[in-house]
Each structure stands twice: as structure tokens, then as C-alpha cells.
Amino acid sequence: MTAHEALEIELKYDLDAGASVPDLTVLEAVHSVSGPIVEHLDATYYDTDALDLAGNKITLRRREGGHDEGWHLKRPATSAGPGRREMQVGLETAADPFSEVLVPTELTDHVQVHVRGRRLSPIATVSTVRRITELLDSAGQVLAVLCEDSVATQSLLPGGHAQTWNEWELELVTGDEKLLKAADKILRSSGARTASSASKLARAIGPTPTGNDSPGHGGKKKAAKKLSALELVIAELAEHRDHLIAQDPLVRVDAPDSVHQMRVATRRARSVLRSFPDVLHGDVIGHLEGELKHLASILGDARDAEVQLERNRNLLEGETAPATIIAALIDDQIKTCASTVEVVLDYLRSTRYYELLNELDSTVAEPQPGPDADLTAAKALDEAVARSAKRVRKAQRKLEELTVESEEWIEQLHTIRKRAKQLRYTTDSADRLGTTRHKKIAKQAKQEQAALGDFHDAEVSREHLAQLAGGSGVSVADAFVYGRLDAREQAAAATAMREYLRAKSRL
CATH class of the missing domain: 2.40.320.10 (Hypothetical Protein Pfu-838710-001)
Known part of the structure; x- marks a missing residue:
């Protein structure tokens, strides 16, 4: 049928x-x-x-x-x-x-x-x-x-x-x-x-309970000066859960950008738990955060394959590439995209996924308060932003101790990017409170994260090109084309690094 x-x-x-x-x-x-x-x-x-x-x-x-x-x-x-x-x-x-x-x-x-x-x-x-x-x-x-x-x-x-x-x-x-x-x-x-x-x-x-009766449904709320930390966390968690659920049917039919959006929803939900660690009971956070991390990893593989395919296509624009390189960069990458999406679909059909959704629902509907649950939302947010910013600065200081362009240095840049992203996600909670207090640091964190994201994508692409160029049976002509493509990615990485350093000085 x-x-x-x-x-x-x-x-x-x-x-x-x-x-x-x-x-x-x-x-x-x-x-x-x-x-x-x-x-x-x-x-x-x-x-x-x-x-x-x-x-x-x-x-x-x-x-x-x-x-x-x-x-x-x-x-x-x-x-x-x-x-x-x-x-x-x-x-x-x-x-x-x-x-x-x-x-x-x-x-x-x-x-x-x-x-x-x-x-x-x-x-x-x-x-x-x-x-x-x-x-x-x-x-x-x-x-x-x-x-x-x-x-x-x-x-x-x-x-x-x-x-x-x-x-x-x-x-x-x-x-x-x-x-x-x-x-x-x-x-x-x-x-x-x-x-x-x-x-x-x-x-x-007759009337039925609706799936929209949970706290936080309907998106960002207006300023709520008396909102508690628990109410803020649950509203944020509910919003990202709703976005995840909305993307599920779209991922199943391979709709454009659906894997990316589901991954964002998953990461944002996880970020809420990590940014406000004592608002919910520790047992709840530990297990739920772990399951969200697992889902984000599966979605991440599929999204990374999508990004790489798009990057490969952009690299080949204006190139007179032989069929062997087109097959390696486009045809094989399309197969990688299909296989990673199939892994996602297998997970979406699993009992583990259904249990994650049920756990999100029960956490939103009947949250188990932690020691900071009764803090005001504004105070909890200020403290969360301060912690996130401190983690970014700590990671940046560690970077300065490492040899430039070493494997450890590149990995540390990736750590900084992830922490900058969490800082930006944390500041987004200010929208629900109607405050612009963290607007400046949010903008700076976004710039830093974006620059390091571009750097990371260029470095991953260079590694992929190096693997292909070093493979057995690669002709001299193909190796030369791979080298030219690598030079373009090297230039892109250098540009991204300059953007990061500018953003870092502001943060």
C-alpha cells in the first residue's frame, strides 16, 4: 500500500x-x-x-x-x-x-x-x-x-x-x-x-485530555517576575519536548532539515538539565540527561553526514573533477547519509525511545524538585549564565597551554564550541522572563560558537579528504585534485579561526 x-x-x-x-x-x-x-x-x-x-x-x-x-x-x-x-x-x-x-x-x-x-x-x-x-x-x-x-x-x-x-x-x-x-x-x-x-x-x-495541557506549551511566555526556578525549567523542558515531538514524523519521511531540528530540540532539552543541575532531583537529571545525550549522538551522526554532503557539493562547484572523485565525495556520502538516517529510524522505533518520551512527559507533568527549585527564576538564570560563562573561559585558558594545531588543541576548540553553545542556550531562557540582561553575552557566545563550528567542519572535511587521498589506487591526478580541495578547506579553517579570535576577545 x-x-x-x-x-x-x-x-x-x-x-x-x-x-x-x-x-x-x-x-x-x-x-x-x-x-x-x-x-x-x-x-x-x-x-x-x-x-x-x-x-x-x-x-x-x-x-x-x-x-x-x-x-x-x-x-x-x-x-x-x-x-x-x-x-x-x-x-x-x-x-x-x-x-x-x-x-x-x-x-x-x-x-x-x-x-x-x-x-x-x-x-x-x-x-x-x-x-x-x-x-x-x-x-x-x-x-x-x-x-x-x-x-x-x-x-x-x-x-x-x-x-x-x-x-x-x-x-x-x-x-x-x-x-x-x-x-x-x-x-x-x-x-x-x-x-x-x-x-x-x-x-x-466526548472531551478528551489533550497533549497540549502540559506546562510551557505554546512557546515563550511574557515576563513572569514571580516565576520559580522549577517553573522556568519545566516550561523550557516542555517547549523543547514539544519541538522534538513535532519533528518526529518529519524525520520519519526524511523531510528537509528535520534531523537538524530534532537534534537541536534534544540538545536544548539536555542543556536545560545541565544548566540548572539542582532545580530537579539529581536522579531525574542523571538518567534523563544520559538518554537525551544518546539520542543527540545518533541524530548527530546523521546530521554530520548531511553537513558533509553539502560541504562536498560546495567544494566541487567550479571544479572539473573526475568521476572517481565525484563518486567518493558525492555518491559514497549519499550512501553514508542513508545509512545514518536508517540508524535514526531504527532508534525511533525502539522501546528505549518510547521510554525517553514517557520520561520527558512524566518529568514535565510531575517534576521531582531539587534543592534550588524554590529559587526565583531570575536568580537561577543569573547563576546558570555565570556558571556557563565560567566554563567557557576555563576551556579557553586550557587551550592556551596546548600546542597550536595539535590534536589536543583541535579537540579543545571543539570543547569550547560546545560550551559556548550551552551558554547561548542558557541565555535563551531569558526570553521567557522578559529580560534583556544576558542579551550581550548571548550574542557573543553565538558568534564564538558559529566561528568554531565553521572551523570544526573545515577540519573534519580536511581529515576526510586526507583519508581519500591516501587510499590505495588513487591516481596522481586525483591526489592533485584532493590537494587543491584541501587547500580550500585549510583557508576556510584559517578564516574561521580569525573570526573566533575576534569573538573571543569580546566574550
Whole structure:
């Protein structure tokens, strides 16, 4: 089975008694209507016992009947725009949906970050008699469809009951939002009103706990002078957890920049634990920080491979490189990227990953306070920034004791970069408090980290080029090209080092 995804933009309405479909050809863009076509739809909805999908505004159903029968997964849109994403695969059999039906992995992979290996079972049935009217333009193209639904549902949850109602759904096809607004006005004048529930399932099973009820959801908060250190840490941790969860389905489909963003979320969550070591109980920090480090390492291998591939492509721009070098720098690196992503995907399917997510959730929901939990957030942040800055300066002093360009010297620069990054991450918590006190040091740390990042990437690339040039069977001509590429990376490293020294003097 192959999954197909589309953006669904629709309006849903409850109906007043006696409501009837108005003449929609009065709409400016609508030339004519066709139908109605009658369909009989029987759907079974699936979720975990804890309703993890419904709690995150996700529905998963197996529907028979109609023009689009099959398995349907509906999720919120990835941006703040209107609509929902709908993914569909066909029915594998016409088997009884209450038997041991296997939900297609083409769909479950996209929600495992919420399901986490738990069993998916039927939670409701929805039977619908649907009358479909198509709104057409002058060329006969379908602009939108109006569905008149007579609905009968049965909740399969403990204490669940049966319901019946009528509703309308107006869904855009090729029309625009202007049409949607005009049609909305006419439908409301004919007895339609905003639906009381976002979906048939929501109405069938009633309210559910949402995945967005944790502290910190919704991003940065305005200044909170009385915020405690514990509240600050939990809000920050929740924000980075939410970002990690948002990236999970994107990583599974190899979306651009998704590995990078998931790695950033993981590192930031870990940085919170390291920057505020006594706000949460030590046992919590030790284990959770270790698991986040493990995930960051796996994501890091995949991200480093992506960066190297992009760097190799940039190096070869303007070069008349032989096929052997293109194969070594591009083709082989593409294979490395694929293999490292597969390691990431294996981890994302593992019990260890699900346990990490559960631990993040429980830490946010029921934190175990440490000795500094009751400090004010402002005081805790000041102390965290001071500690992080001190660690950067200590690493810089150690660098001065080492031989320039030695292996130890290069490794120490990498240590400085990591500590500068943690300092920058720590200062970002000031946004939640509405203070600009640490803005200057944050800017300086970012400059230092960026310069050392460029240096590190150039040095890694030089090492890779040296390995390729020193391999058996490399021709003199190829070795010469590798040498020219190495010279460019050497120049890039020197430029990055000058930028670092300028940033260091400011920090």
C-alpha cells in the first residue's frame, strides 16, 4: 500500500431544525452544481486506551463505502494555516474491523511519537449517509463539495453511548478561501451554525485530555517576575519536548532539515538539565540527561553526514573533477547519509525511545524538585549564565597551554564550541522572563560558537579528504585534485579561526 497525503480545508456545521441547503449557484464563482450523490459510509475509529491520538487532535479510521474508502489518518496542519492533513491508504481486506486488524504501518509510523508502541483498538463506530453536492465553475471544474450528513455513532469507551445528528461539511477542492467565506455566509443564513465538535469522533466520544495541557506549551511566555526556578525549567523542558515531538514524523519521511531540528530540540532539552543541575532531583537529571545525550549522538551522526554532503557539493562547484572523485565525495556520502538516517529510524522505533518520551512527559507533568527549585527564576538564570560563562573561559585558558594545531588543541576548540553553545542556550531562557540582561553575552557566545563550528567542519572535511587521498589506487591526478580541495578547506579553517579570535576577545 502507498500512502497519499493532502491538505483538507473544510467548514463543519451543526443544523437548526428545518435547515435546508440553499441555492449555491448565487455564489459568484459557482456556475452550476451537480448531484446530490448518495454514499453510505461505515467507519471504525482506532486509538490507544489512553486516547493518545484524540488527545493530540489526531484521528485514525478504517472506513468502508464511498469513493475514498480505506484507512484515513487526519492530523493538524504543520503550519498555523487552515485545514488538516489527511493521509490515506486503501483497504487491505474487507475483514471485520473488530477482528485483529493490523493498522497499516504507512500510517502508524507517522503517529508512533504519540502511540509509542501501545496497542490501537476500536474506540467508536460512525455510520453516515452522505449526500454530496459539487460546486462547479464555468469549465466544469469542482470548486468545493457540500456534504449533507446523517450521522449515527456508538462510543466503544467505558460508559459510551449512541448518538444521532445531522450536519453539513463544506470542503474546498480547487476553490479559494474567498469562495469559502461567501458560502459560509449563505449556509449560516439557511440554518447552519458552527459545529459544536471539531470532528464526528470528538462528538461521539466526548472531551478528551489533550497533549497540549502540559506546562510551557505554546512557546515563550511574557515576563513572569514571580516565576520559580522549577517553573522556568519545566516550561523550557516542555517547549523543547514539544519541538522534538513535532519533528518526529518529519524525520520519519526524511523531510528537509528535520534531523537538524530534532537534534537541536534534544540538545536544548539536555542543556536545560545541565544548566540548572539542582532545580530537579539529581536522579531525574542523571538518567534523563544520559538518554537525551544518546539520542543527540545518533541524530548527530546523521546530521554530520548531511553537513558533509553539502560541504562536498560546495567544494566541487567550479571544479572539473573526475568521476572517481565525484563518486567518493558525492555518491559514497549519499550512501553514508542513508545509512545514518536508517540508524535514526531504527532508534525511533525502539522501546528505549518510547521510554525517553514517557520520561520527558512524566518529568514535565510531575517534576521531582531539587534543592534550588524554590529559587526565583531570575536568580537561577543569573547563576546558570555565570556558571556557563565560567566554563567557557576555563576551556579557553586550557587551550592556551596546548600546542597550536595539535590534536589536543583541535579537540579543545571543539570543547569550547560546545560550551559556548550551552551558554547561548542558557541565555535563551531569558526570553521567557522578559529580560534583556544576558542579551550581550548571548550574542557573543553565538558568534564564538558559529566561528568554531565553521572551523570544526573545515577540519573534519580536511581529515576526510586526507583519508581519500591516501587510499590505495588513487591516481596522481586525483591526489592533485584532493590537494587543491584541501587547500580550500585549510583557508576556510584559517578564516574561521580569525573570526573566533575576534569573538573571543569580546566574550
